[in-house]
Amino acid sequence: MNTFEYAVPKKVDEVFTFLKEPGSQIKAGGIDLLDLMKEGLTQPQRLVHIRSLEELHYIKQDGRRGIIIGPTVTLDELSSSDKLQDAYKALSQAALAAATPQIRNVATLGGNLCQRPRCWYFRSADFDCSRKNGKTCYAFDGENQYHAIFGNDEGCVIVHPSATAAALMALDAKLKIASEKAEREIPISEFFVMPSANMASEHILKQGELITEVIIPPLTPGWTSYYYKQKEKQSFDWPIAEVAVVMHLHEGKCTDSRIVLGAAAPIPWRIQKAEALLKGNMVTKELAQRAADAAMKDASPLSKNEYKIQVFKTVIARTICWAAGIDPLK
Ligand SMILES: Cc1cc2nc3c(=O)[nH]c(=O)nc-3n(C[C@H](O)[C@H](O)[C@H](O)COP(=O)(O)OP(=O)(O)OC[C@H]3O[C@@H](n4cnc5c(N)ncnc54)[C@H](O)[C@@H]3O)c2cc1C
Numbered sequence: 001m002n003t004f005e006y007a008v009p010k011k012v013d014e015v016f017t018f019l020k021e022p023g024s025q026i027k028a029g030g031i032d033l034l035d036l037m038k039e040g041l042t043q044p045q046r047l048v049h050i051r052s053l054e055e056l057h058y059i060k061q062d063g064r065r066g067i068i069i070g071p072t073v074t075l076d077e078l079s080s081s082d083k084l085q086d087a088y089k090a091l092s093q094a095a096l097a098a099a100t101p102q103i104r105n106v107a108t109l110g111g112n113l114c115q116r117p118r119c120w121y122f123r124s125a126d127f128d129c130s131r132k133n134g135k136t137c138y139a140f141d142g143e144n145q146y147h148a149i150f151g152n153d154e155g156c157v158i159v160h161p162s163a164t165a166a167a168l169m170a171l172d173a174k175l176k177i178a179s180e181k182a183e184r185e186i187p188i189s190e191f192f193v194m195p196s197a198n199m200a201s202e203h204i205l206k207q208g209e210l211i212t213e214v215i216i217p218p219l220t221p222g223w224t225s226y227y228y229k230q231k232e233k234q235s236f237d238w239p240i241a242e243v244a245v246v247m248h249l250h251e252g253k254c255t256d257s258r259i260v261l262g263a264a265a266p267i268p269w270r271i272q273k274a275e276a277l278l279k280g281n282m283v284t285k286e287l288a289q290r291a292a293d294a295a296m297k298d299a300s301p302l303s304k305n306e307y308k309i310q311v312f313k314t315v316i317a318r319t320i321c322w323a324a325g326i327d328p329l330k
């Protein structure tokens with residue numbers, strides 16, 4: 001690991017001043033960043049520690065804007081917040097499903113959204129793959145059992161690693177992004193980028209920019225949500241399939257929904273074919289399964305991950321049922 005300076009701003013304005021120094025990088029919980037530094041994948045000259053900034057640490061409810069969350073709220077705090085119940089519970093379920101209790105105590109929402117991919121070739125200093133300026137995607141013809149089944153024709157077949165991203169996309173969240181001179185709000189669906197748009201980053205943030213707020217618009221009565229993660233082993237593990245469903249129900253009929261898959265594509269992946277099948281219909285186990293099957297028709301598995309299609313079919317159908325208050329296992 002390289003030597004580096006450690007800056008501790010006392011307020012948000014100072015973050016931008018510290019970030020001006022070339023080679024500066026934001027550090028929140030440091031769970032991913034320090035891993036990347038130890039692996040030699042990033043060598044910042046200065047870490048700007050934002051996790052102790054109270055200005056960025058809150059979960060507020062605002063009648064007009066919805067639920068507003070500061071980026072340094074930890075995954076543990078998200079998982080236990082009484083503001084993230086009922087229609088918003090997909091986010092607390094996603095936070096609770098991620099990593100281990102020790103990690104959730106430190107890892108922040110902002111860091112979870114900006115973490116780098118887990119592809120083992122990317123994480124290993126021995127493989128100079130396309131995402132690290134090399135010329136080859138080693139996973140494409142290699143060990144790709146945990147890689148993408150959608151959007152995998154752009155030279156890099158990672159899956160997006162963030163559980164909270166899938167839930168927030170289904171909740172139609174927005175992100176406030178600030179730099180020293182400007183501030184803007186964007187839909188979270190515009191935050192993540194496919195490999196063809198930028199192979200070097202998974203999101204649109206530029207040097208000197210900071211996520212300062214995550215905003216979940218208000219949900220009227222009738223909206224419900226659910227997140228589920230399928231792992232290979234029962235103790236902590238990364239997902240092989242994860243699904244977030246946000247749905248509006250009226251007398252058992254689905255009037256609207258957003259369904260987003262994690263661990264499926266280089267970005268959180270919305271499955272609009274499934275949403276279209278649900279719309280205007282009574283939600284039943286059979287309909288949920290038909291929607292899941294329809295969503296998977298567009299999948300294009302790699303040499304070692306065809307198994308994911310059946311896993312996703314089951315997890316999507318079950319998560320739709322849970323969101324609709326139906327027990328899929330009965
Ligand atoms: C064993 C293990 C299992 C895991 N399992 C899961 C899992 O199942 N699901 C899952 O989702 N995650 C999982 N994780 C990942 C973990 O949740 C993330 O590494 C963590 O959430 C990152 O948050 P952090 O605050 O530590 O970020 P940091 O490591 O501090 O930062 C990560 C990146 O985000 C940037 N950043 C941080 N905050 C901001 C901000 N406000 N604005 C702009 N940029 C910012 C940093 O510059 C850095 O590039 C796992 C990790 C481990 C080690």
Ligand code: SF4
Pocket residue numbers: 117119120121122129130131132136137138139140155156157158
């Ligand atoms: S999937 Fe992406 S990160 Fe993994 S080897 Fe291929 S190019 Fe590299």
